[in-house]
Amino acid sequence: MIDEKANIPFSAALNKHGVKLKRLETHTLQVNVGLLCNQACKHCHLDAGPGRTEVMDGGTMDAVVAYAERSGFKAIDITGGAPELVPGIDAFVQRLARLAPRIIFRSNLSALNEQGQAPLIETLVNNRAVITASFPSINAAQTDNQRGRGIFEKSVAVLQELNNRGYGKADSGLELNLVSNPSGAFLPQGQEHTQKRFRKILHEKYGIVFNSLFAFANVPLGRFRDWLEKSGNLESYIEKLAGSFNPCAVDGLMCRSQVSVSWEGHLYDCDFNLAADLPLGGKKIHVSELEKAPALDSAISVADYCYTCTAGAGFT
């Protein structure tokens, strides 16, 4: 896992600051529908990409729907890979949208530009799905270096199309959020500043509007970790993350109120524990075996990539 000689383990950092990481009420279900993606982004913590065959099948989708029905989540968050590319995703979104007041659909944007996605976009509009879209940088070269040639231009085109459908516009009820992350082994700028700058430049240059922007650091897992190792940045990046540990960020961590389910139906505290195959409660449980959401005060599995979510203002 992570080179620990440079830093104290994350669990020890929590103890040192007298902070306990336990569950609050679990109100969000995050569903990772698989690793298939039309992009192979360098910062991907999952190693998702074209040619990956791990996608959620119909039986697992049924089990996830049943779990959501008996648990009463406030939000369901669909992620991947590129969820757009998963067979049956349209119907799955419609089924889940009936089971929670808020449904979030994570998109890399270029996948929505692929042929045949118009009905899915219609489903997202009709079900008032919140689209949370990856948009790392307002600089085309930085974006394309991270996500693939031409991706910046495609992403802009899709954002303009989503705006035309009402997403991001005031009073439309269609929420469009952006997620920005650094294009390398450095920490992100403060979220407020990034949001202000993106809002100004995207509007001035491309006429694009959005609701909120979230700035996240890259997690040292998957393809990003491989890149960190090959580029000689791993040790210094981990030091940066650990050196920016903010105990105040622990309160708002998403793992405290979220449960993640993988394409195979196994449960995790978050998508990063999923990527590292660190299951909920330390042993693999299938979603069909868990009666309800994980209990209040139950323990959360941690590892040293957790320093990403507690760096600076945190990752909440």
Next chain:
Amino acid sequence: METYYDPADLAKFGEIGKDAPELAKKFFDYYGSVFEEGDLTEREKALIGLAVAHAIQCPYCIDAYTNNCLEKGSNLSEMTEAVHVVNAIRGGASLVHGVQMRNIAEKLSM
């Protein structure tokens, strides 16, 4: 290979305060205040810092402000333009003294 500059020394900047600690504290407090958001954004100040780092050719500053620019949301395109600003002014500062050269040459020449 021994060199005068070791990148690891940048992290030891604070050790300058081991002697004359009060002066070091005044300096670092002032330094921190200079780079806070003001009428200029933190990103703009980082780019200015990067430019000055190249003007004075300080490898510590170039390291620190390259990192800082990226962390404040800048990119290679902006940062390269900043280095060209340095170059333009440094070059221009030499070139403009050519006016003095011309004044003298014209006085001496028939």
